[in-house]
Each structure stands twice: as C-alpha cells, then as structure tokens.
Amino acid sequence: MKEDTLIQELAFKAIRSSGSGGQHVNKVSSKIELTFNLKDSQALSELQKLRIEEKLKNKLTNDGVLVLQCGETRSQHKNKAIIIQRFLELIKASLVVSKKRIPTKVPKSVIKKRLKNKRQLADKKANRRKPDIQ
Template identity: 35%
Template sequence: MNANKAELQKEVFYKTSRSGGKGGQNVNKVSTKVELLFSVEDSSLFNDDEKALLNSRFQSRFNKDGLIQVVCDEERSQYLNKEKALEKLIALLGKALKVDKPRKPTKVSRAVKAARAENKRRQSARKETRKRNFDY
C-alpha cells in the first residue's frame, strides 16, 4: 500500500454523533462518536488492480452508498476517535492488500510414515496382550 496517513486523511469523510457509554454529562452534550467513510472507487491512492482486490475483499463492509464505513466511539474525545478510526482503516486496507503466497503442497516424509507405522505396531501389540484366550 503506497498510501500514508496524510494522503488518506484527504480522501475520507467524517460523520459525528453523540456517543453512549462513559463520559457522564459530556455524553449528552458533545458529539464524540465518529463514523469514517471512504470510497475505494473515487480514491486516487490505488491503481485499478488494487481497487478490484479491495472491492472483492470488502464486499461485506460496504454500506448502501458503496463506501467503507469505520465507526469509533471508544474515547471521550472526538479527535482521538478520528485518529483511531483512521488507524483502523489503514490496518484494514493493509490487511486486504496483502497477498498471501500460495501454499506448496508437500509429501509426507519417509521418517513420518515409519514413525506412524511403528506407533501402530506398538498399539496393536499392546492391545493383543489384553485379549483373553478362552479354550473351550
């Protein structure tokens, strides 16, 4: 991801509202809850391939307007909530753009196969000694 915090800050929109939770009377007076909205399609920070990748990975996170929405109401300060919401968005984008390397299938080694066979042989011998021999 080639976007830093300052460039990303220019492309996001904030909505604020009153937040529940701790804060006492402050909760009733000050809008500290922050909703961060980010449009992947309108962003100039990502190329077309990255936008396609983000669209496929964020399918469930888009709201009805096609924007990624991050909500933060953990702090008592609107400024701190904005900072936390932006950090959450950066973490989400970084995680979504990370391409996992493909897993190379490997064969079971000869030593593991031998150890499994030996374990089966021991277990079989242990159970064999528990059998009662009835002569009728």
C-alpha cells in the same frame, strides 16, 4: 498507495456516543464515523481496489463503501486520530499478498513411523484382552 491522498478521500461525521458518561454523552458528539468510497477512490489502482474488495467484502456496504466507527475516548480529535490509524492499518493489511502454499510430499520414513506406532498400539490393546480359551 499514497496515504495523504487516501486520507483526503475520507469523509467524517461526528455522532453521539452511546454508553456510560452521564450528561456528557447526551450533549456532545464525540463518536466519529469514517466513510470511504472504495469504487470512487483515485488514490488506489484497479488491482488494489479488487484486492481490498475481496479481503474486506464483509465490511463493505453494497455500494462499496467502508464504514468504521470509533467512540473509545471522550475526545472527538482522539477518536478521529484512532479511526484514521485503524483505517490505514486495515487497508495496508488487505493489500498484502499472501504466499501460495506449496504442498509437500510426505516422506516414506514418516509413513513407516506412523504405521509402526499404530501397530504397536494395536498389539498393546490386543494384549489387554482376555485370552480365548476353547
């Protein structure tokens, strides 16, 4: 995966930011919306696309487009840099293959210890009861 070619495939749109900021918010489009079409990407292999699609299925649209937004700062350029960094981290994290967990057998000593503690607890509680006098 080449970051340069991946960044070239991104589409940006500046939109008006919401929230506090007074008149500045009403007249300046500082919020950045990043869109990335995963299915049409040339920078990723088919295997990488499948892996990303599986990991990011909740963030993708029905058309396979990833949409991210950033309106943290009042500067459009800073927001663009932040959203590109976030996008690259998201893609890298989704391409990481997790190790398959190998289930291990529980040792006999652990089973014996658990049963011994269980027996001790049962005896302790049995000693708290009132004796049966008949």
